Amino acid sequence: MNSKKTQTSAETDILEAAKRIFQLKGMEGARMQEIADEAGINKALLHYYYRSKQLLFEAVFKNAFMLLAPQLNKVLNDDSSLFDKITNFSHNYISFVVKHPYLPNFIIQELNRNPEFILKLTSDKHFPSIGKFKKQVEENVVAKIIRPIKPEQLFINLFALNIFPFIASPLLKGFLGINNCDFNDLIEERKTEVASFIINAIKV
Missing domain, CATH: 1.10.10.60 (Homeodomain-like)
Structure with missing residues (x-):
């Protein structure tokens, strides 16, 4: 023991x-x-x-990602409305990455350096599914709740707007002329800002 x-x-x-x-x-x-x-x-x-360092890197990456995957899977596949789903996705994703700031850059590194590992990760049974999200988007378009948009495009917009500030943080701090504390405040605001921006852009 x-x-x-x-x-x-x-x-x-x-x-x-x-x-x-x-x-x-x-x-x-x-x-x-x-x-x-x-x-x-x-x-x-x-x-x-x-x-090897590669095996250790993969273990660290998978350990962190598998903390996030169940949260995203739950958000994407629960019974909440599409707008609530968009809001909850942004809040959960940003809250998680604030606690694990290395993860987005890990993903980019591995996409460029070791695409086979990413394929292995996406084939894992715990990897988030967007099937229900896609169906909801299509239903909301038909019901004229949101303007016509492909579910895949909406998901890319949602994902990209949440992930980009973490990947480009040094560049953004330079462009905006802000310090780490100010940047963290902006990131906190994005938990609701991203969702509001997307919802206002797609709703009829």
């Missing part, structure tokens, strides 16, 4: 240390020795749990 508990604790420490190093230096810049030092273990023990 104690051995199993220690093993779980060690693995958690490794993942947390790796998350901090990857966030700071990215996949290419991170070193296994740095991660071992950050976790307070030797490099041999790190390699016992994760044979």
Whole structure:
């Protein structure tokens, strides 16, 4: 029992240390020795749990994403109205990324560097489905609640408007001439701003 508990604790420490190093230096810049030092273990023990930096990176990525996936899946497939769904998606996504700011850049890194891993991730049974969301959009168009729009385009708009500020944060701070504190305030406002913008754009 104690051995199993220690093993779980060690693995958690490794993942947390790796998350901090990857966030700071990215996949290419991170070193296994740095991660071992950050976790307070030797490099041999790190390699016992994760044979390569790639496997460790994938574990950190999947661990974080699988915290978000159930939330998004629930929002996209519950029985709320389309407008509530758009509002809840923005609020949940932004709240999550504020707590895990490295995740959007992880996704971009992996899309460019290792598309096979992304394919593996999307084939996971827990990966969010937008089937119900698409059906709701189509029904709302027919009922003339919203203007004609393809569900896929609406989802891309929703996703892009929520994710872009996190990916481009240094550039946006420069354009807007604001500091981290001001930027965080803007991000907090976007929990409702994005949804309001989209809903006002599509409603009849």
